Amino acid sequence: MTITDLPISSLINKLRNKEITAREVIENYAKNIYEKEENIKAFISLDIEKALKRAEELDKMDEKKGLLFGVPVAIKDNMNVKNCETTAGSKILKRYISPYNATVVKKLKEENAIIIGKTNMDEFAMGSSNENSSFFPTHNPVNYDYVPGGSSGGSAAAVKGEEALAALGSDTGGSVREPAAFCGIVGLKPTYGLVSRYGLIAFSSSLDQIGPLTKNVKDSAIMLNAIAGFDPHDETSVNIKKEDYTELLGKEIKGKKIGIIKEVMEFNIQEEIKEELNKTISTLVKLGATIMEISIAHLKYALPAYYIVAPSEASSNLSRFDGVRYGLTLQGENLTSTYELTRTEGFGEEVKRRILIGTFALSAGYYDAYYLKASKVRKMLANEFEKAFETVDTLLLPTTATTAFKLGEKKSPLEMYMSDIFTIPVNLAGLPAISVPHGSDKNGLPIGIQLIGSWFKEKELLQIAYAVEPG
């Protein structure tokens, strides 16, 4: 067993017992990076020198404090890291150096994690394959011909490729869970408001949530311990009591009620994924849980509602990239042409498409028919989930309907949008959900099983996830 095989808790134990040094940890991960990064292309920026320096500082500390002491982490490139390039995967922010730390980054640093680099992503988190990155696509470490998923594809690939022990991603419609499923790792999307969004470059503010990508469920819980909590800089963050998310891991789940969503099973799902889902059900039953069928009647409206809400908010959030204060500037003959040149050149196709959709949906005369209606669908969905959680503890469903696809395989935007069909409803309702790797298909591509919990019930959600996680 090498150092890069170790999960977070074992690694920290070895560091604390001085069996290994933080420098050795970074050197081992650096070795993987040198060997694999050329093929994976998980990172937009890497600073191994800085990571090594930080590791040496940690090694000099007498007290090995911090929940993530010496843990090499990768940060999705839409989170601000002070004095580092922060691009959100977009040409419009190329070479933009951030003057401040996102709250999550600050928290990771406080827990003595070592930031090793910033990961590739679909531009402004718009995409499900990482092919929408302005710079280059990331490859799935399981099979380089396949996409790692998106938009946190770089983060998922970095963890799967053992280029980092854990990573942060952001999940607006499945952007943590889908790549986790495609790469065969654990991806958690916390309840909206549990983790501060301050310093996360907004895609869709009412849907975005930062979550960890890790080797296993326990690491996920440890990462959540580090990043969760109220932040006075984010008015949408919720002030609730601090919890230990590892507390219930391994506790028996006898008597838990697990819901299967009737409407999900009506979709076209890859056979092997259905099989893994059934295996999960058997495991749960064996552990004493009860399986129940429940209905989320408006589930099929989630995708269209999402593609109104998210682009609408995005069209506004992306207005600040105008070439005036930072990022790319292409000077035109006047102000309007400067805007046009800069934004035409700086944004990619998918981003432009969503800005156009969003701008249209918010226009006078269309607002009621689109944005307002989509908001109503959201409310209805949330109500249906609320009702479901009156009878069940957790919902079980696939993370995706298919396993990873090949780079360049999906042509139309609509085809791509369908990748997130099972993850999107969770964001619309603001719920927590986790994708746990469970087996693989005939091509050896990983399969992800998704569990959805009730609002702020991450502890219980992680408990079930831990129970179904293959040993």
Added chain:
Amino acid sequence: MNEYKPTIGLEIHIQLDTKTKLFCGCSSQFGEKPNTHICPVCLGLPGALPVLNEKAVEYGIKLGLTLNMKINKESTFYRKNYFYPDLPKGYQITQYTIPIASEGFLEIKTEKGKRKISIQRGHIEEDSGKSIHTGDITESTYSYIDFNRSGVPLMEIVTYPDIETAEEAYHFLVLLRKTVRYLGVSSGDMEKGALRCDVNVSLSKSNTMGTKVEIKNLNSFRSIRKALEYEIKRQTEMLKNGEKTIHETRHFDEKTGATKPMRTKEELNDYRYFPEPDLPPLLLNETFIEDIKNSLPELPVQKEERFIRQYSLSDAYAYEIASSIELADYFESIAKATGKPKEVANFLMGSIMKFLNETEKTISEIDFDEKKFIEFLSLLEKGIISKGIAKEVIVESLKTGKSPKKIVEDKGLIQITDENKIEEIVQQVLKENPEAVSRYLAGKTQVLGFLAGQVMKKTKGKANPQIANKLLTEALNKIKQ
């Protein structure tokens, strides 16, 4: 009489005088070096989020309550989307469907009497940065932007088109400015941009609404009055000639006093309003509002009326003194301490105001406190100084900060009441002015004033005027006999 009735509406932006900006901790101080009060939030850097300033909410409620408005316990923030270099996020956070305050009025007083001007809404929003163009905006090749103002809290007050004359608009604004200053929620200084006003005006014969014309670039209350007067005249003439006015935005030219159509094409903007997802709805509880209500100060009009009642001040003095909270507070504390409100008002509106105007100082900058005022009035009352000298003493004290007593002593300004001394001077004056004396003796008794003036001149105003008059008359009568 104009057969066309003007309908005027005002949109007033009031900068709320909070220490920090509306959504970040930056200072909202005016007049600092450009781009020194900035942070990721008010610069609209990627990833930054707004956090609402509670003080701004409190100030908004204060103003809303004072304008007799309903405070909405749940209001929402919206994004108003448009591109402009001084708008760093590409949208302004403002209120839209439900503002913090709605439906109120302000009662104004004009020569024609009292009138209630209805107010439609009052909402909180953030200010943009400030563009500084090189030369004319339409020809400028580049501009500077100062983001110090970006994110400064504003309260926008929108009236109904309830105002009928330029005069009324002027009175409304004067009273509103007085009110915000009284509340301490804004400096109300137009020249510093702390109060900005757009007006719209339309004329119509019947009760149907005319075509609305908006006027911009109004930098003082005087400009607003002039622009409205001009616009009412212009539109009246057009309508009388059978022409039609068009819906447009016009620019007021300070120099010519005329309004002109805006040269830049007014683009049809669709602001794509939608609820600001970064801010939850603003929920206010009853006690919060109630506490603010209970802390509201007495307002200008109420104070004015009370001054007339309680201190028997003239209408004009009461209005003047109550126009500023500092002046009113000063007056009241001195009036109470001395027990002589009328004298205090006289000196305040006379010598003190004159001094303030000449030195461009405010009442809070001068040092003529209760103690000095009491001392001063007692010097006057005991006849130690004359009324004429009194003015000199006040000015000297205001200038030097010395106490009135010390000034009187140092300058030997004590009134001469010694009859022997005055008699001596009277005799001198009579000797030096034989012509006047003979005219008096011939029955022209009004020369007495001239002679008395000569006595005062010789004593540098220190002679007690009553005694001087008495001795003069006696001496002249002696000669007559």
